[in-house]
Amino acid sequence: MRKQIIAGNWKMNGTIASGSILIEAFNSFLSDKELNVDVVVCPPFTALERAVCLTRDKHIEVGAQNMDYHDAGAYTGEVSPLMLNEVGVTYVILGHSERREYYGEMDSMVNEKIKSAFHHNIQPIVCVGESLAQWEANETISFIHSQLDGALKDIPAEQASELIIAYEPIWAIGTGRTATADQAEEVCKSIRQYINELYNGNVADKVRIQYGGSVKADNALKILSEPNIDGALVGGASLLVDDFTSIIMAAQELSVTES
Numbered sequence: 641m642r643k644q645i646i647a648g649n650w651k652m653n654g655t656i657a658s659g660s661i662l663i664e665a666f667n668s669f670l671s672d673k674e675l676n677v678d679v680v681v682c683p684p685f686t687a688l689e690r691a692v693c694l695t696r697d698k699h700i701e702v703g704a705q706n707m708d709y710h711d712a713g714a715y716t717g718e719v720s721p722l723m724l725n726e727v728g729v730t731y732v733i734l735g736h737s738e739r740r741e742y743y744g745e746m747d748s749m750v751n752e753k754i755k756s757a758f759h760h761n762i763q764p765i766v767c768v769g770e771s772l773a774q775w776e777a778n779e780t781i782s783f784i785h786s787q788l789d790g791a792l793k794d795i796p797a798e799q800a801s802e803l804i805i806a807y808e809p810i811w812a813i814g815t816g817r818t819a820t821a822d823q824a825e826e827v828c829k830s831i832r833q834y835i836n837e838l839y840n841g842n843v844a845d846k847v848r849i850q851y852g853g854s855v856k857a858d859n860a861l862k863i864l865s866e867p868n869i870d871g872a873l874v875g876g877a878s879l880l881v882d883d884f885t886s887i888i889m890a891a892q893e894l895s896v897t898e899s
């Protein structure tokens with residue numbers, strides 16, 4: 641059985657102080673819970689170090705929202721995997737649609753970043769997802785397969801099986817419009833089938849696939865109940881204590897039912 645993973649992408653929001661308050665609230669909510677769910681928060685770079693300190697020995701891991709794939713050098717404005725290692729970050733979101741849209745990130749770059757993340761023992765969460773026009777033109781599956789072809793080029797099976805892939809339809813991110821559980825499941829299932837084609841059944845069984853796009857307290861349980869959805873990448877709702885903890889508890893409820 642795959643373990644559910646709930647990750648919060650804070651994007652470019654908050655301060656070190658407000659992020660600390662949020663983490664303390666998550667810590668206190670989770671302190672008396674027996675959780676069988678991975679929980680990750682991804683604050684902005686400036687708040688990572690404090691986040692790592694506050695989550696030490698707690699049930700929360702810390703991720704970055706991006707990283708460069710070089711170890712060091714003349715790459716102004718970038719943050720390297722070694723720097724993330726230094727502050728104790730264990731996850732990184734790669735290829736988020738906002739990175740692709742506003743900063744020209746391409747599948748080939750995402751591919752380099754995945755290789756670098758694995759090399760430095762940072763767990764990548766790799767985002768894929770189609771635009772509204774592609775969704776309406778019925779091009780979702782072929783587009784996502786092409787994103788996976790690019791992102792996973794030369795990634796060996798042992799690493800691929802450790803991947804977390806986040807399916808995030810762009811039209812559902814921050815819009816309040818979410819894919820129905822059936823729609824999300826159909827795409828996540830096709831991602832798993834494609835991983836099977838690219839690798840093998842063992843890798844496809846192990847890879848964890850999240851859904852992301854306006855996941856909230858009130859729709860999480862339904863979405864997470866789908867057989868090929870192993871968690872959620874949460875934007876807006878991850879900044880709200882009640883919403884994010886409810887989403888975590890929805891995943892926990894399922895892990896108890898399934899075991």
Ligand code: PEP
Pocket residue numbers: 649808812813814815816852853854855873874875876877
């Ligand atoms: C995201 O940014 O990855 C995301 C899913 O955002 P939201 O939950 O706000 O749609």
